[in-house]
Amino acid sequence: SALRLAPDLLGNAQVAAAYDVHATAARSPLDWHDVLGLPRRSGGGGAALTRDAIKKQHRKLCLLVHPDKNPSAAADGAFKLIQAAFDALTSCPMHPPANASASTPHARPQTSPSPSDEQQ
Amino acid sequence: MHLVTLPFPLLLPPSTPLSPLHPTFYSREHCLPKLLPVLISTRKKRQQQQGPPKSHLLVPVTPSQLADSCWLSVSFATFYWMAAEPFYTVASDSETTGEDKSQPSFPDVAIGIDIGTSKCSVAVWNGHHVELLKNTRNQKGMRSYVMFKDDTLSAGVTGGAAKENAHEERDVLSGSAIFNMKRLIGRMDTDEVVQASKALPFLVQTLGIGVRPFIAALVNNMWRSTTPEEVLAIFLLELKALAEMHLKHPVRNAVLTIPVAFSRFQQTRIERACAMAGLHVLRLMPEPTAVALLYAQHQQQLMHDNMGSGIEKIALIFNMGAGYCDAAVAATAGGVSQIRALSGCSVGGEDILQNIMRHLVPNFDSLYAGQTMDRIKSMGLLRIATQDAIHKLASQDSVEINVDLGDGQKVSKVLDHSEFEQVNRVIFEKVEKIINQCLADAKLVPEDINDVILVGGCSRIPRIRSLVLGLCKTEVSYKNIDALEAAVSGAALEGAIASGVTDPEGSLDLLTIQATPMNLGIRADGDNFAAIIPRNTTVPARREMLFMTTHDNQTEALISVYEGEGERAEENHLLGYFKITGIPPAPKGTVEISVCMDIDASNVLRVFAGVVKPQGQGVPPFIEVRMPTLDDGHGWCGQALAKMYGSKLDLAVHPKKLQP
Numbered sequence: 001s002a003l004r005l006a007p008d009l010l011g012n013a014q015v016a017a018a019y020d021v022h023a024t025a026a027r028s029p030l031d032w033h034d035v036l037g038l039p040r041r042s043g044g045g046g047a048a049l050t051r052d053a054i055k056k057q058h059r060k061l062c063l064l065v066h067p068d069k070n071p072s073a074a075a076d077g078a079f080k081l082i083q084a085a086f087d088a089l090t091s092c093p094m095h096p097p098a099n100a101s102a103s104t105p106h107a108r109p110q111t112s113p114s115p116s117d118e119q120q
Numbered sequence: 121m122h123l124v125t126l127p128f129p130l131l132l133p134p135s136t137p138l139s140p141l142h143p144t145f146y147s148r149e150h151c152l153p154k155l156l157p158v159l160i161s162t163r164k165k166r167q168q169q170q171g172p173p174k175s176h177l178l179v180p181v182t183p184s185q186l187a188d189s190c191w192l193s194v195s196f197a198t199f200y201w202m203a204a205e206p207f208y209t210v211a212s213d214s215e216t217t218g219e220d221k222s223q224p225s226f227p228d229v230a231i232g233i234d235i236g237t238s239k240c241s242v243a244v245w246n247g248h249h250v251e252l253l254k255n256t257r258n259q260k261g262m263r264s265y266v267m268f269k270d271d272t273l274s275a276g277v278t279g280g281a282a283k284e285n286a287h288e289e290r291d292v293l294s295g296s297a298i299f300n301m302k303r304l305i306g307r308m309d310t311d312e313v314v315q316a317s318k319a320l321p322f323l324v325q326t327l328g329i330g331v332r333p334f335i336a337a338l339v340n341n342m343w344r345s346t347t348p349e350e351v352l353a354i355f356l357l358e359l360k361a362l363a364e365m366h367l368k369h370p371v372r373n374a375v376l377t378i379p380v381a382f383s384r385f386q387q388t389r390i391e392r393a394c395a396m397a398g399l400h401v402l403r404l405m406p407e408p409t410a411v412a413l414l415y416a417q418h419q420q421q422l423m424h425d426n427m428g429s430g431i432e433k434i435a436l437i438f439n440m441g442a443g444y445c446d447a448a449v450a451a452t453a454g455g456v457s458q459i460r461a462l463s464g465c466s467v468g469g470e471d472i473l474q475n476i477m478r479h480l481v482p483n484f485d486s487l488y489a490g491q492t493m494d495r496i497k498s499m500g501l502l503r504i505a506t507q508d509a510i511h512k513l514a515s516q517d518s519v520e521i522n523v524d525l526g527d528g529q530k531v532s533k534v535l536d537h538s539e540f541e542q543v544n545r546v547i548f549e550k551v552e553k554i555i556n557q558c559l560a561d562a563k564l565v566p567e568d569i570n571d572v573i574l575v576g577g578c579s580r581i582p583r584i585r586s587l588v589l590g591l592c593k594t595e596v597s598y599k600n601i602d603a604l605e606a607a608v609s610g611a612a613l614e615g616a617i618a619s620g621v622t623d624p625e626g627s628l629d630l631l632t633i634q635a636t637p638m639n640l641g642i643r644a645d646g647d648n649f650a651a652i653i654p655r656n657t658t659v660p661a662r663r664e665m666l667f668m669t670t671h672d673n674q675t676e677a678l679i680s681v682y683e684g685e686g687e688r689a690e691e692n693h694l695l696g697y698f699k700i701t702g703i704p705p706a707p708k709g710t711v712e713i714s715v716c717m718d719i720d721a722s723n724v725l726r727v728f729a730g731v732v733k734p735q736g737q738g739v740p741p742f743i744e745v746r747m748p749t750l751d752d753g754h755g756w757c758g759q760a761l762a763k764m765y766g767s768k769l770d771l772a773v774h775p776k777k778l779q780p
Contacts, residue, residue: 060454067660068617068632069631075165076721079721
């Protein structure tokens, strides 16, 4: 997507990371694994992600997109999204990704405000 | 002082939008066009008289400069001018930008301030590590008080400017000094903490009707009125001057630590006091979360030295000072400290002190009912003796108290640990309660805790230490943290991080992920409280909840926003309220209203509300309200609303689940 190309243009990894989170969350179908940048599980056969691995990746993203660390306007929304993703993945680790997106149909409008929205 | 001629905000009634007491003052759109002409004219005048426009920032406003009777209006006009400066610089005025470029650039790192009930300290990130600043008397922890004298005001930062006039504790207790403002700020006169503050040497007058208490200091045998915000502002101004003296450049931004138990209303009061002192609040951090950040730094350091394992560590942080006590559970790994749970209450060393004073002098309340000069003096003596005894009890088995209170009243007593613990039993029970609640909220058992960090002055009390360590089933507390300097050091770290400072050595690759200390929600289902953002939710956060109308053809709905732990709305703090109007007429329960709450990284709470079903052109637009909207007398508002509208505008929680 266009936003994935943005990092080179902007030269700012933090801003890019924040928009990247928004971009993956706006994709359909929504997959929380993608939002956190975790490898998608292949059916039921792939190695299940450990809770620690999810935590580690979540922490890494927090350091990138938390508004304390990231001055971009998208940071606030991006942080809320990775938080939602983390909550969804850690509260029901056995949940298949397809169902995870179906069970939270309202999550998207409430957690993905546009950057301009945050500026008000 | 030339500023006095200006039509300055503080001198206007609170109802005008230009006044800083008006909520819109802080909103850029509203105040910029109105303030700009005033500010530019101020600046031009200053330039003509003083040369470079910002040079005044380096000159601390000394108490003696505030000597004349209109000191408040003069000095506060100056404070507000400084506070309003950020608004001013955003204007695309060529003159402004030109000037700013010529300014020597300095790293705009926010300073960290820990305003304690009893002691304050200030620290700053100096590029390599956190440095605590010392005052002229070589103190890092400065007594929090402001002394009111006939012609001068001086705060505990300098402690009386000259050495020969240095304030002694008995001067502080003479009625002329105001202290404990952190306990009084933003509280109504029905509050029990305010009631307990009547045993302080200065005047705390209450009417018991839910308005702010009247406080005053003794000046020349006269009670001169003031407010906790003013006292705090004067104190912060001295702290700011101290920091500017050390840093040799103006200080604008600050990170302040606050107790977990502080309501949002109290937070706005702290922000206002800072604005008066010309400080912009970058973050307000609950005290234990500041300590958590420092802990995260320690763990990172251990990692670098190849001594740590990098495994997630859980720390319980317990902080008890003179006015408040709080606990937090933080999960730390890789420099990120995530706050899992927070709890706190307004119990502290002051309560212990008062309990002991009442124990030593059984007729305390009747004896000190009237504040005459000799009573104030005698109470001061008792306070000093009691304080001293409590400090000694930290290292001794028993302590002998001998004090002559005058008027034939003498106290002569030996106090030991068991008696001390018996007298303060209720306090220890409360401490136990908040620790247990914190552990339960974090869904942890004592065995999960890796480190117990004890901070704050009261953590020196042996019973407190053994109680907290016992509850966490451990023998020793975490050692590498200074109990009195941890919170301010954490605030200075956060100040550097939130100011965007990076450290090539990676010692600032840290983050504290905050959580909300209290439930936030609205009144629904009659008098019940529906929590939309439950406590201990990670912030920034956005949550939404659906409600429905309770009457047929209901066209209006009242959204009353509350904060607190009570199940009934009225047990909580009312933050504000607004109406949704123009709801399309429909049978009850069929109209769906969404209420969304959003907290951003600066901890600003916004509430969005509107009709989501039916949809179409006939429904009113959503409303966005920044909370709290209430000012003084909010104790009354809930009752007034109930009396005026009853259940006419009520909403009920919609059974349809919106949250995952």
